[in-house]
Amino acid sequence: MQLTRRSLLARSALLGCSLAASPLVTPVSFAAAPWDTRLVVIILRGGMDALDVVQPYGDPQFAGLRRTLSGGPAAGAADLDGFYALHPGLAPLLPLWRKGELGFVHAVSTPYRDRRSHFDGQDLLEAGTAGLGEARDGWLNRLLQQTPGTDARTAFAIGQERMLLLEGAAPVSQWAPGAGLAMSPQAERLAALLMEDDPLFHAALNDALELTRQDMSLGLEEGEDGSPDGGTMGMMRAPKGEAHAAIAAYAAGQLRGDSRIAAFSINGWDTHYRQAGGLKAALGRLAETVLELQRGLGPQIWGKTAVAAVTEFGRTVRENGTGGTDHGTGGAMLLAGGAVRGGRVLGRWPGLAEADLYDRRDLMPTADVRRYLAWLLHGLAGAQKSGLEGGVFPGLAMEEDPGLLL
Amino acid sequence: MQFDGDLAEIRFGAGLSPAVAPPESAAEMLSRLQGPDEMAQQFPVSRFEDAVTGAAAFRRLRRQRRQLDGKPGYEAADKAYREFRRAQNHDRYGWHGQRLLRHVRTRDGLRERLVLFWADHFTAQGKSGPTRVLAAPYAESVIRPHVSGRFEDMLIAAATSPLMLMYLDQNLSAGPGSRAAARRKRLSGLNENLAREVLELHTLGVDGPYSQADVRQLAELFTGLTVSREDAFVFHPGMAEPGPETVLGKTYGGGKPELEQVLSALRDLARHPATAQHIARKLVVHFLSDTPDPALVSHVAARFQDSGGDLVQVYAALLEHPAAWEPQLRNVKPPFDYVASACRALALPETRVAGLRPGQLNRLLLAPLTPMGQRWEFSGGPDGWPEEDAAWVTPQALAARLRWAMAAPRRLVQPLPDPRGFAAAALGGFANERVMFAARAAETEAEGVGLILASPAFQRR
Numbered sequence: 123m124q125l126t127r128r129s130l131l132a133r134s135a136l137l138g139c140s141l142a143a144s145p146l147v148t149p150v151s152f153a154a155a156p157w158d159t160r161l162v163v164i165i166l167r168g169g170m171d172a173l174d175v176v177q178p179y180g181d182p183q184f185a186g187l188r189r190t191l192s193g194g195p196a197a198g199a200a201d202l203d204g205f206y207a208l209h210p211g212l213a214p215l216l217p218l219w220r221k222g223e224l225g226f227v228h229a230v231s232t233p234y235r236d237r238r239s240h241f242d243g244q245d246l247l248e249a250g251t252a253g254l255g256e257a258r259d260g261w262l263n264r265l266l267q268q269t270p271g272t273d274a275r276t277a278f279a280i281g282q283e284r285m286l287l288l289e290g291a292a293p294v295s296q297w298a299p300g301a302g303l304a305m306s307p308q309a310e311r312l313a314a315l316l317m318e319d320d321p322l323f324h325a326a327l328n329d330a331l332e333l334t335r336q337d338m339s340l341g342l343e344e345g346e347d348g349s350p351d352g353g354t355m356g357m358m359r360a361p362k363g364e365a366h367a368a369i370a371a372y373a374a375g376q377l378r379g380d381s382r383i384a385a386f387s388i389n390g391w392d393t394h395y396r397q398a399g400g401l402k403a404a405l406g407r408l409a410e411t412v413l414e415l416q417r418g419l420g421p422q423i424w425g426k427t428a429v430a431a432v433t434e435f436g437r438t439v440r441e442n443g444t445g446g447t448d449h450g451t452g453g454a455m456l457l458a459g460g461a462v463r464g465g466r467v468l469g470r471w472p473g474l475a476e477a478d479l480y481d482r483r484d485l486m487p488t489a490d491v492r493r494y495l496a497w498l499l500h501g502l503a504g505a506q507k508s509g510l511e512g513g514v515f516p517g518l519a520m521e522e523d524p525g526l527l528l
Numbered sequence: 529m530q531f532d533g534d535l536a537e538i539r540f541g542a543g544l545s546p547a548v549a550p551p552e553s554a555a556e557m558l559s560r561l562q563g564p565d566e567m568a569q570q571f572p573v574s575r576f577e578d579a580v581t582g583a584a585a586f587r588r589l590r591r592q593r594r595q596l597d598g599k600p601g602y603e604a605a606d607k608a609y610r611e612f613r614r615a616q617n618h619d620r621y622g623w624h625g626q627r628l629l630r631h632v633r634t635r636d637g638l639r640e641r642l643v644l645f646w647a648d649h650f651t652a653q654g655k656s657g658p659t660r661v662l663a664a665p666y667a668e669s670v671i672r673p674h675v676s677g678r679f680e681d682m683l684i685a686a687a688t689s690p691l692m693l694m695y696l697d698q699n700l701s702a703g704p705g706s707r708a709a710a711r712r713k714r715l716s717g718l719n720e721n722l723a724r725e726v727l728e729l730h731t732l733g734v735d736g737p738y739s740q741a742d743v744r745q746l747a748e749l750f751t752g753l754t755v756s757r758e759d760a761f762v763f764h765p766g767m768a769e770p771g772p773e774t775v776l777g778k779t780y781g782g783g784k785p786e787l788e789q790v791l792s793a794l795r796d797l798a799r800h801p802a803t804a805q806h807i808a809r810k811l812v813v814h815f816l817s818d819t820p821d822p823a824l825v826s827h828v829a830a831r832f833q834d835s836g837g838d839l840v841q842v843y844a845a846l847l848e849h850p851a852a853w854e855p856q857l858r859n860v861k862p863p864f865d866y867v868a869s870a871c872r873a874l875a876l877p878e879t880r881v882a883g884l885r886p887g888q889l890n891r892l893l894l895a896p897l898t899p900m901g902q903r904w905e906f907s908g909g910p911d912g913w914p915e916e917d918a919a920w921v922t923p924q925a926l927a928a929r930l931r932w933a934m935a936a937p938r939r940l941v942q943p944l945p946d947p948r949g950f951a952a953a954a955l956g957g958f959a960n961e962r963v964m965f966a967a968r969a970a971e972t973e974a975e976g977v978g979l980i981l982a983s984p985a986f987q988r989r
Contacts, residue, residue, distance in 0.1 A: 241655050255721055258909060282899050282924075284908065296924055298899070303927045305934065309975045312966040313930065313982055319962070320984035322860075322921050329923035330930075443598030444606070 156271035159426045159461060159502040160377045162384045162415060163262065163287065163495075166408070166433040167244060168391030171447050172454035172485060173439060174401055175212065176226045176467060180205035183474035188441045191397055206467045211405025215412060218458060224412075225457045225464035225526075227494050229472050231435060231487035238449035240392070243434030248287035250492060250515045257516070259290025261492075262385060264514045265499055266292035277383035278376045280369050285385050295381070299372035300365070302334025336375070370411040374418025377427070382503070391433060397446040412458050425460035428498055428527065436485050439474055452485030455494060461502070463528050468494075496520050501527040529853040534956035538857070538989045540815060540847070541637025543869030546945075546953035548635055554847040558840060560636040561676050567630035567640065568672065573623045579665035580690060580759045582616060583658035590657070616661045618886040623664040624894050624904070625881045631868035632876050638843070642675040643667055644864065645814055648912035650686035650730060652695045653905060659694060659759075663905035666691045679807065679837030680798035684791055687726055690755040696910060698722040703751040703769020718769070723747035725910045731797040733806030742775050749773040749793055752785050763787040776800070804832035811846060813915050817858045824851040857958060857988035860917040863900035865989075866929060867893060870981050873954035874941045892936055899928035921987075929987070934978035947976025958985050 178184050179194030193199050199207035200216055206228070208216070218224035233253065234246045246254055250261025257264075266272045267290065274293035279285035282298045305313065310331065317323040366388055373384035388411060390404040408431065416424050436453030452472070457464060472478050472486035480486040496510040496518060511518050536557065537543060537550035544550065551557045589609040596602040631640050647667040654660035670689045674682035686692055693699045701719035702709045709717060723746035727738050752768035755761060768785030778796060781789040797803060808829035812820040824846070831845035846852055861869060871893075884892065897904045901920055907913050914920075938944055947967040951959040963983045970976035980986060 239656050255724075258911075284903070286908065289908075296922065298924055303930055305930070306971060306975065308969070308971050309934070309979065312969055312975075312979050316962050316966050316979060316983045320988075322917060323926065323984045323987070326921045326923050326926040330927040333923055334927070442594075443596070443602060 155276065155380055155382050156269055157382060157503050159428070160382055160384075160419070160423060160459075161498065161502050162373060162377070162427065162429040162459075164408070164411065164429065164431040165244070165247065165283075165285070165287070165385070165387045166391050166404075166431055167283070167387050167389045168240065168393075168404075168433070169243070169435045169437055169449055170391040170404075170433040170453060171393060171397065171401060171437040172228060172452065173437070174397065174447070175209045175405065175456075176202070176228055176454050177207045177209065178205060178228075178471065178474070179207050181471070181474050187439050187474060190445050191441050191447075202467060205471075209401070209405055211402040212409050214406075214409040215458070218412070218416075219465055222465040223458060223460055223462065225462055226467045226469075227455045227457070227489070227491075227524075228467055228469035229452045229485055229488045230455055230469060230491040230494065231452050232491055234435060235451065236481070238435060238451075240434060240449075245286065247432060247434045247491075248285070250287070250495075252517045260285070260287035261495070261514050262287045262383060263290030263292050263294065265503060265505060266290075266294065266383075268509045268513050269503060269505065275376075275380040277385070278373065278381045280373050280376075280384055280386040281365065283387040283389075285387070288383075288385050295376075297333050297372070298365075299337050299368045302337045303330055304334070337372075366407045366411045367414050370414035371418050374415050377419060378423060388431075393437070394442065394446040394448060395444045397441075400446075408456070415458075421460075427459040428461045428502055429456075429458040430495065430498055431456040431458075432491055432495070438483050439479060439485055440483065450484035451480045452487035453491075455491055457526060461527055463525060468524060468526075490518065492518050493520055494524060494526060497524055497526055529850045529855070531847075531853060532855070532957075534958065535853060535855060537637060538956075538958065539852075540641060542631040542634055542640050543637070543865075543872050543989070544954055544956050545632070545872045545875060547875045548633065548872075550956075551635075554844070557636075557638050557847065558844055561639050561642075561843070562840060563636075565639065565672070566636065567634045568668070570633070571626040571629045573626050573668045574619065574665045576662065576665040576669035576689070576691070577760075579619075579662055580659075582612075582619075582661070583759050584757075586612060586616070586658040613657070620661040620664065620905075621886045621889045621894060625884070625889050627664065628868050628871055628876070628893060629878055629881055632872045633878070639675060640868075641815075641865075642843075643672050645811070646675055646682060647671045648907075649810065650682070650692070651907060651910050651912040652686065652689060652692040653907070654691065655695060659691060662691050674839075676840050678798075679803075679832070679839055679842075680795045682839075683726075683730060683798050684794050686730070687722065687794060688753060688761050690759050690761050693722070693753055693755055693761065694759075696722040696725055698750060699754040701747065701751050701754075702767040703748055705770050706751060706767050708764070708767040718744075718747055718751065720744065720747040722753075723750050726794070726797065729911055731806065732800060732802040733809075736800075736802040736806065738776060745773040746775045746793065749775065749780055749790055752787070753790060763790075798837055801829075801833055804829045804837070807837075808832055808842070810915075811842070815846065815859070816852060816854075818916050821851045824849050857985065858917075859915075860920045860988055862913055862920060863897040863902035863925075863929070864904060866900070866987060867897065867932070869986075869989075870933065870937070870954075871940065873950070873981070873986075874937055874945070874977075876940050880940060892939055896928065896932045896936065899924065900932070901925040901928075930978070930982050933981035934975060937977050937981070938974045944973045944977050947973060947980060950977055951980050954980055955983075955985055960985055 174191055177193030177199055194207050195201045198210050201207050215224050232246050234243050242254055248260045249257045251257045266277055274295055277288055277294045279288045279294060279296040288294045317327050369386050377384055388407055393400040412429060419427055432455045433453050435451055437447035437450040442448055470488040472488050476482055478486055492515045496515050499505045507520055511520055531554055533550035533552060589612050593605040593609045596605045634640055652666055654662045670685045674685055697719045704717055720743055724743045728734050732738055748769040752763050752765055754764050754767060765785045772779045772782035775793055780793050809820060809825045812825050827849050828842060828845045832842050835841040947970055951963050951967040963980060963985055966979045967976050970979055
């Protein structure tokens with residue numbers, strides 16, 4: 123392969139984490155990280171039902187809208203502030219709430235309206251633009267593009283899900299823990315030999331093997347499962363729901379090092395059917411993820427960390443006939459971490475009376491979720507308002523500071 | 529540098545096979561391409577017109593299920609809906625198997641490669657449940673019949689395909705001054721999506737000589753292109769913006785809105801010199817190198833222009849140029865091509881694919897493409913899959929390729945071939961010393977076969 127400046131640039135843009143290990147690049151010392159706080163963005167794919175997670179049991183309309191998905195303290199939810207109650211699935215996070223390290227913003231959404239497609243909704247959430255098709259990169263990548271001193275290790279996309287919000291011209295790293303290369307030592311040596319004279323393959327293989335070794339030191343390697351194929355076939359499959367804890371542990375590991383931003387997905391929020399079971403399972407994964415991040419980061423780094431979990435849209439305020447809810451509009455975001463000023467449910471509550479709803483069916487969004495994300499980036503990464511409103515979230519009006527951070 | 533059969537099969541075809549001889553000349557490749565489509569007959573995939581009827585059935589079952597919500601009969605409606613969805617997914621896996629078998633068995637590998645190339649150039653995907661399985665039937669009926677025809681015919685077929693119209697929201701685009709917009713407030717008005725992508729991706733290219741005003745005018749000209757209730761293409765004059773539109777300095781329409789005005793603009797765009805340049809460069813990048821030889825691009829572009837976009841002549845220009853036959857293998861195969869060429873090298877038997885249950889087929893041959901970076905038929909956007917080698921050789925994607933290469937072959941073919949013989953079958957004259965050494969030194973047959981498939985010599989073309 124001919125190594126050109128262009129191919130090197132293209133390569134470094136995609137897998138900058140290879141640069142350090144790459145034999146092609148004269149070893150350089152990476153500049154110190156551009157800032158010291160940590161940000162974790164979790165995309166909750168499928169559309170989380172905000173009304174069942176942070177239940178507005180104080181709203182007089184609430185009880186009548188949910189026939190089997192009854193909420194509030196009477197149904198086992200933890201009272202948060204006399205108006206909202208927290209779904210029991212997030213009960214493991216109550217200690218964080220009490221310490222002020224967990225909060226929510228209710229009735230937020232992206233500018234996406236009416237079509238209610240996961241595909242478009244997630245695209246818009248990750249693009250960070252006002253409308254679809256206005257940008258081919260993601261908002262976190264645009265933050266990196268406009269921040270001097272970042273490099274490929276600054277931000278890490280984790281897991282096998284595509285993370286559009288981190289894609290773009292700025293180099294980022296990507297890896298799925300547990301997706302490594304469990305080869306015999308002999309096969310490993312021979313693979314290295316085969317790729318030795320092809321710089322592109324050689325560098326990627328070295329990185330893959332190095333990242334696999336990191337996985338193993340974190341205890342994330344695929345175990346032999348006793349089947350004739352051992353662990354190898356298992357790794358060909360798309361990851362299942364259990365991957366979340368491994369991903370959180372991996373994110374914490376990278377954030378303890380040079381990384382400042384980690385982004386990944388938790389799936390399973392599209393609860394059209396028997397939501398009681400499905401949502402509980404999904405919230406359990408979310409709670410474990412947050413706690414694993416807290417544990418893995420340790421008290422000192424957790425103290426300067428903010429976790430933001432966002433979803434493409436909320437769900438219908440009325441329960442459907444199958445014990446679930448359908449695609450809606452207004453939703454909620456979760457904030458956690460030692461750096462957030464939690465113990466509060468923020469956001470202007472629109473009410474649930476028929477006239478207060480969006481399209482007479484969905485929670486009315488009273489704020490743009492990007493506004494809160496922008497303030498997080500402002501507080502954590504020192505991004506300027508002009509760059510946030512002009513580049514990261516084009517056309518957004520950030521308005522006054524909601525005071526999300528300590 | 530001149531024609532080489534092994535290289536022709538690797539670079540312009542489906543890869544080497546122990547069972548199918550490589551072509552003997554460029555003339556043979558072009559003649560097969562213009563002959564009968566043997567593989568489409570032997571391994572059929574549903575035609576778009578048939579498969580698209582499933583979209584209406586999907587919506588009907590979904591509606592019935594919703595209407596019975598909380599009422600008697602719901603369980604049956606829910607079951608019918610779920611079973612229909614599952615059957616659709618199984619159809620999709622089956623089509624994938626058929627397409628792989630075409631790659632395994634074909635003597636006309638260039639055709640299969642061109643179908644992939646053009647289906648990617650004119651990327652159209654289902655965005656929601658009713659249409660999400662339609663990408664393969666779209667490639668089958670909209671793209672495949674045109675790969676040896678004229679570019680403008682393929683452009684028109686793609687731009688008026690219901691899947692494209694829905695994918696790029698053209699079906700909802702109504703002229704602000706149209707009767708439909710006056711009558712129905714909910715119509716979202718003009719949507720520029722398809723017009724922009726036709727200019728930027730399908731014809732002139734992103735650096736082409738067009739302005740935002742051209743996009744807007746073309747979008748107004750496109751109003752009226754939509755789909756019927758049965759998901760068939762229709763031109764609906766009531767949605768069309770009245771008055772003439774001027775695109776790249778030429779005025780179309782003005783009288784009664786007619787489809788012919790749109791087709792006329794598409795033909796002009798197809799014949800534009802910037803389109804010749806854009807398509808020529810894209811072909812050379814796709815088949816040869818991320819950094820294309822400018823002389824070769826000019827040669828191919830000139831033939832495109834001179835022949836009025838006669839695609840067989842365009843391919844002939846590519847194949848006759850000495851730069852096409854540089855022996856160094858360069859481009860990295862994208863995941864679908866990688867897996868398909870591995871199946872061909874393994875001579876994956878038709879009976880084995882037929883014997884796989886749908887879920888097995890998915891796990892062995894379709895789902896593994898996702899961690900390799902190619903969630904098949906769901907690329908990130910209308911610009912399709914990347915061409916840059918570096919996009920495919922990331923640590924994570926390379927690990928996924930190696931895992932597949934080590935684990936899948938023994939599940940597909942039994943007994944596995946002897947790695948030493950397999951190296952020659954898979955790579956012909958490109959089996960270098962490192963590959964032969966690895967084939968001899970591997971501890972097991974599975975590792976030997978896996979290492980050969982993992983070698984850059986097999987992953988590049």
